[in-house]
Amino acid sequence: MSHLSEITHGFVGADLEALCREAAMIRLRRIMPEIDFDVAGIPYEQLARLEVHMDDFVTALKEVEPSAIREVFVEVPDVHWEDVGGHEALKDKLIEAVEWPLHYPHLFEQAGTRPPKGILLSGPPGCGKTLLAKAIANESKVNFISVKGPALLSKYVGESEQAVREVFRKARQASPCIVFFDEIDALVPARGGGSTDAHVAERVLSQFLAELDGIEELKGVLILAATNRLDMLDPAVLRPGRFDEVIEIPMPSDKDREEIFRVHLRNKPLEEGVDPTTLVSRSSGFSGAEIALVCNRAALMAVRRAVAFVKEHPDDKVVTVVTRSDIDAALAELNEE
Ligand SMILES: Nc1ncnc2c1ncn2[C@@H]1O[C@H](COP(=O)(O)OP(=O)(O)OP(=O)(O)O)[C@@H](O)[C@H]1O
Ligand SMILES: [Mg+2]
Incomplete structure (x- = not known):
């Protein structure tokens, strides 16, 4: 069974049950191909008595994804530059910071430098951080994975750090890709803030930092994040080599x-x-x-x-x-x- 646990990385209880069910159905179809099964008609107990092979699980894995992955969508946001009013200089800056590393990595290499790993958009509420992130993702024509800090925490209570890992995993699969952590202050708040369960916060933070530090392997993945509470972020996140670049999105002129x-x-x-x-x-x-x-x-x-x-x-x-x-x-x- 050790092998099974390896290939079901990221699965939670309900996912595993779905996987077992699917594997059993695959076995049934294999041994009785001529029968048209009415899926709902076969009790789970009966399915469970089948001798299901590893092979069936491997096939079932193509159908059943862990829920964390299912929730992480690669999307194309419906926002263009023309939907963002003003902030002209910021748009240019974002293009340079976000598009260049994804489109011209070899030029950075030639110049003997590395583009920033992560870019953080910071500024007061309602000033277009989320909007700009969506626009840059759309306009740079790469895959976009968007994760809202608070949603990730509340949806995966007890599984949050696993969800963080899945986000990065999905990003590697989808490269070239921008991962956008919106409202990141909720995800990695300063330690000792006492707002959420300290242990959960600690685990999520260390998972996040580990993924960020391992970003060399994340070729073609750019991490973008936004916050309106820069002061609430854990300082470790802002250290050089992590969010190297903080772009201020000010109140509009x-x-x-x-x-x-x-x-x-x-x-x-x-x-x-x-x-x-x-x-x-x-x-x-x-x-x-x-x-x-x-x-x-x-x-x-x-x-x-x-x-x-x-x-x-x-x-x-x-x-x-x-x-x-x-x-x-x-x-x-x-x-x-
Ligand atoms: N520069 C802009 N051009 C056009 N619309 C804008 C601009 N800035 C903000 N808006 C409008 O305000 C809405 C909210 O902006 P947005 O969600 O980007 O703010 P935010 O900076 O992410 O705020 P928060 O910190 O609260 O998340 C946008 O959906 C858009 O309708
Ligand atoms: Mg926002």
Whole structure:
């Protein structure tokens, strides 16, 4: 059985049961190929009495994946550069930090240097860290694995460090690949913070560091992470050779906010003459997320007006228009909150 335990690395209890069931079914089909089995009709006890061979398990492994792996998706996010307003210099910096190592590793080698292992995006909430990470992943045309720190911890209680290991394993399989740890402060908080179970936190941290340090083998894998609480991270994560580069994503400047307004008003039916440049001064101190909220609230007001109109005039054609006063009202609303 030792061999079985080796090939079921990363499996939790439920996965093992599914694997046994699948292996038994494979054996059954092998010894009685002519019978059309009604899977649901065969009690588990009966299946369990079968003499299942190693071979069956190996075949079953192709069908049954450990749940940690199943939860780690390689995806292509649906965010493009044009969906990120402003932050032009940051976009260039990200391209250099993220795309170059993945696309031109040989040039780094020729120059006798190594690109940073990990890149950390840090900045206040709602300023586009997650958005930028998705955009860079999409635009650089490599595989993307996205993991949310809090979700990983809560989903795999007691299995978290195993889940961390699986993430890196999956990343190696999917190379060239960007792994994005969003809200990483939840995953590897400073020790002694007392927030989560200290033992779990410790194990997850050491697993994470071990994987990060072993990154030489992670050729073609780039680790990206984001946090709005840099001070909450365990300092070990920030040591040279780990997250070598911390990129600050600041609150948007006037120019950035104008561009963010453009992004979020782009597909809305705007009243003629609404000019994003005039919205800048009324939104000072707003984050990108707040600007998105203003635009959506303004659109909702337009919808409310249109619905009221339809109710009054069921036979007339209605045109939904977002007006300057909708936007002003939404801005005022948020300024008051
Ligand atoms: N530069 C931007 N351009 C366009 N939209 C933006 C920009 N920044 C933020 N937004 C809007 O705000 C939303 C939230 O941004 P995002 O999730 O990237 O913030 P974050 O920095 O990751 O925040 P948190 O620290 O809370 O995770 C985005 O989905 C987007 O709608
Ligand atoms: Mg985020």
